[in-house]
Amino acid sequence: xxxxxxxxxxxxxxxxxxxxxxxxxxxxxxxxxxxxxxxxxxxxxxxxxxxxxxxxxxxxxxxxxxxxxxxxxxxxxxxxxxxxxxxxxxxxxxxxxxxxxxxxxxxxxxxxxxxxxxxxxxxxxxxxxxxxxxxxxxxxxxxxxxxxxxxxxxxxxxxxxxxxxxxxxx
Numbered sequence: 466x467x468x469x470x471x472x473x474x475x476x477x478x479x480x481x482x483x484x485x486x487x488x489x490x491x492x493x494x495x496x497x498x499x500x501x502x503x504x505x506x507x508x509x510x511x512x513x514x515x516x517x518x519x520x521x522x523x524x525x526x527x528x529x530x531x532x533x534x535x536x537x538x539x540x541x542x543x544x545x546x547x548x549x550x551x552x553x554x555x556x557x558x559x560x561x562x563x564x565x566x567x568x569x570x571x572x573x574x575x576x577x578x579x580x581x582x583x584x585x586x587x588x589x590x591x592x593x594x595x596x597x598x599x600x601x602x603x604x605x606x607x608x609x610x611x612x613x614x615x616x617x618x619x620x621x622x623x624x625x626x627x628x629x630x631x632x633x634x635x
Contacts, residue, residue: 473551486587487592491594517604
């Protein structure tokens with residue numbers, strides 16, 4: 466298993482020296498079909514405010530994958546081809562290299578989902594990329610829980626739905 470991949474730059478490091486390996490993405494145990502297509506690489510500047518009125522800013526790199534037809538039984542895209550696409554895109558849009566890495570993908574090209582890299586495994590001539598979703602989270606509550614002492618935790622304290630002022634600032 467390979468360490469966490471959080472940027473496109475990290476992802477490209479994994480692909481180095483594996484030019485002929487097939488890049489096989491999967492989600493929920495289902496592999497992307499051969500002959501898939503990288504349709505778009507996007508760099509997005511995100512500015513958000515959470516329920517506690519805390520501002521956050523970051524950049525994201527989103528790679529959109531179009532599933533290949535089920536009728537084609539060929540090989541998956543090579544690491545070399547993906548690296549060429551990504552490297553040429555980074556030359557044009559440098560921010561793609563360091564943004565938080567996400568993939569947009571849906572098996573059979575159904576409703577698209579925003580997914581992150583859950584794991585990477587090298588298996589012979591295949592690089593297996595497991596994509597997984599992220600859950601919604603209340604950032605102020607998460608921070609509060611990280612800072613709270615065990616004795617202070619109770620069902621009536623903390624966050625949304627309580628009388629606490631750490632989030633849901635109205």
